[in-house]
Amino acid sequence: MNVRARKEPRQQAAARPDPASGTAAPAGLELRGLIKRFGGTEALRGIDLVADRGNFVTVLGPSGSGKTTILRVVAGFLAADLGEVLIDGRDVTRMPPAAREIGMVFQNYALFPHMTAADNIAYGLKMRRWPKADRDRRVAEMLTLVGLDELGGRLPRELSGGQQQRVAVARALAFRPQLLLMDEPLGALDRELRMRMAVELRRLHQEAAATTVYVTHDREEALTLSDWIVIMHDGRIDAVGTAEELYTRPRTGFVASFFGGHNVAEATMVGLTGDRARARFAGCDMEVACGQPLERAERVGLSIPEEALSLEPAGAAPARLELHVLDDLYLGNGVRVTVRTDDGVTLRAILPRDAREAIRHGGTVTAYLDTTLVAAVPHDR
Numbered sequence: 001m002n003v004r005a006r007k008e009p010r011q012q013a014a015a016r017p018d019p020a021s022g023t024a025a026p027a028g029l030e031l032r033g034l035i036k037r038f039g040g041t042e043a044l045r046g047i048d049l050v051a052d053r054g055n056f057v058t059v060l061g062p063s064g065s066g067k068t069t070i071l072r073v074v075a076g077f078l079a080a081d082l083g084e085v086l087i088d089g090r091d092v093t094r095m096p097p098a099a100r101e102i103g104m105v106f107q108n109y110a111l112f113p114h115m116t117a118a119d120n121i122a123y124g125l126k127m128r129r130w131p132k133a134d135r136d137r138r139v140a141e142m143l144t145l146v147g148l149d150e151l152g153g154r155l156p157r158e159l160s161g162g163q164q165q166r167v168a169v170a171r172a173l174a175f176r177p178q179l180l181l182m183d184e185p186l187g188a189l190d191r192e193l194r195m196r197m198a199v200e201l202r203r204l205h206q207e208a209a210a211t212t213v214y215v216t217h218d219r220e221e222a223l224t225l226s227d228w229i230v231i232m233h234d235g236r237i238d239a240v241g242t243a244e245e246l247y248t249r250p251r252t253g254f255v256a257s258f259f260g261g262h263n264v265a266e267a268t269m270v271g272l273t274g275d276r277a278r279a280r281f282a283g284c285d286m287e288v289a290c291g292q293p294l295e296r297a298e299r300v301g302l303s304i305p306e307e308a309l310s311l312e313p314a315g316a317a318p319a320r321l322e323l324h325v326l327d328d329l330y331l332g333n334g335v336r337v338t339v340r341t342d343d344g345v346t347l348r349a350i351l352p353r354d355a356r357e358a359i360r361h362g363g364t365v366t367a368y369l370d371t372t373l374v375a376a377v378p379h380d381r
C-alpha cells in the first residue's frame with residue numbers, strides 16, 4: 001500500500017474533510033498547544049501540529065530545540081504542562097505509555113541482549129497475548145520484511161549495528177501500531193550505512209503504513225525520508241513543509257541557513273508588492289520572492305543558495321555583482337569560494353570546476369546572482 005499520497009500537514013490543529021468519504025478524517029497524530037517547562041527552561045513553547053495518517057514526518061532541529069521532548073510527550077514518558085495529544089482522533093494525553101499502542105525505535109536499539117532477534121520481535125506480541133501460531137507467523141513476516149530471514153536465531157551481539165537496528169524496527173512494527181516514533185535511530189551507524197538504512201526505513205514505512213514521526217538533526221536523512229519536515233527552533237516550530245518547499249522558499253533566515261545551508265545576507269528593502277520584495281544588495285536592485293508574507297521594513301534578509309552565483313549570466317534575472325575573493329577550495333566537481341561584497345557581506349558559493357581559472361585568491365571576480373533562487377526572509381536582528 002502506498003502511503004505517500006501527499007496530504008497537507010497543518011500547523012494549526014483543524015480536522016479537514018477527507019475527500020474520499022466526505023467526512024472529517026481524524027489525523028494520524030495531532031498535537032494541540034503543547035507546553036513543557038523544565039524549571040526555568042521552556043523546552044516546548046506551544047506546539048501545534050497535525051500529521052495525516054500514514055505520513056512520514058521528520059522533526060529536524062539543532063541540539064536542545066525540543067525534538068526529543070516532543071517524542072517523549074507523545075509516547076507518554078513525560079507529561080506536558082499544557083496541551084493535548086491525539087492519535088487517530090483518540091485523546092491519549094492522560095493515558096500511560098503502554099495504553100497508547102505506539103511503536104518506538106531509539107538510537108541505542110535497546111534490544112534485549114539475552115533474547116534472539118526472533119524473540120525480541122515476538123516480545124511485544126507476547127505482551128499483547130497473541131496466540132503462539134499468530135506470533136510465529138508475524139515474526140517470520142517481520143524478519144522477511146527487514147531482510148533477516150536467516151538470522152532470527154542470533155543474539156543481538158551476533159548482529160551488526162545495521163542488523164540490530166532492523167530488528168529494533170521489526171520489533172516496533174510487529175504489533176501493527178498506528179503510530180511509530182523514532183528518535184535518531186541511525187545515530188550510532190556510520191555515514192554510508194546510515195544513508196542505506198534511511199532508504200530502507202522509507203520502504204518499511206511504505207509497507208507498514210503507520211504514521212511515523214522521526215527525530216533527527218541530520219539534513220540528509222530528513223531529505224531522504226520525509227513526506228514532511230518540521231523544523232524546530234528553541235521550543236517552537238519554525239516551519240513545516242516538503243523538503244523542496246523548505247529549500248526553495250525558506251520562511252525564515254533560520255530555516256534557510258539550518259536546513260538549506262544557504263547564505264543569509266542583510267539587504268535594504270526598497271519595495272514590497274504582494275509576495276515579491278525589491279531589495280538592494282551589493283549595489284544591485286533585485287526583485288525576489290518572499291518566503292512568507294513580509295511587512296514593509298527598512299531591512300530584509302535574503303536567503304541565497306550556494307549555487308545561485310555563477311560566472312555567466314544565468315536565470316531569468318541575473319544580477320551582476322563585483323565580489324572580492326577571500327578563499328577558494330577545489331572540490332573536484334566544483335570550486336567552493338568565499339567572497340565578500342563591497343559592503344563587507346561574506347557569501348559562500350559553489351562555482352563550476354572551470355571557474356577556477358577566473359578566481360584568484362585576494363582578487364575580484366564578476367559574478368551573476370540568479371535572483372529567481374533568492375528568497376526574502378524577515379530580517380533577524
Ligand SMILES: Nc1ncnc2c1ncn2[C@@H]1O[C@H](COP(=O)(O)OP(=O)(O)OP(=O)(O)O)[C@@H](O)[C@H]1O
Pocket residue numbers: 038039041042043061062063064065066067068069070217
Ligand atoms: N529532564 C530534563 N530536565 C531539565 N531540562 C531538560 C530535560 N530534558 C530536556 N531538557 C531541556 O529541554 C530542552 C529541549 O531538550 P530536547 O532533549 O527536547 O532537545 P533535542 O532537540 O532533542 O536535542 P538533541 O538533538 O541534543 O537531542 C533543552 O534545553 C534541554 O536541556
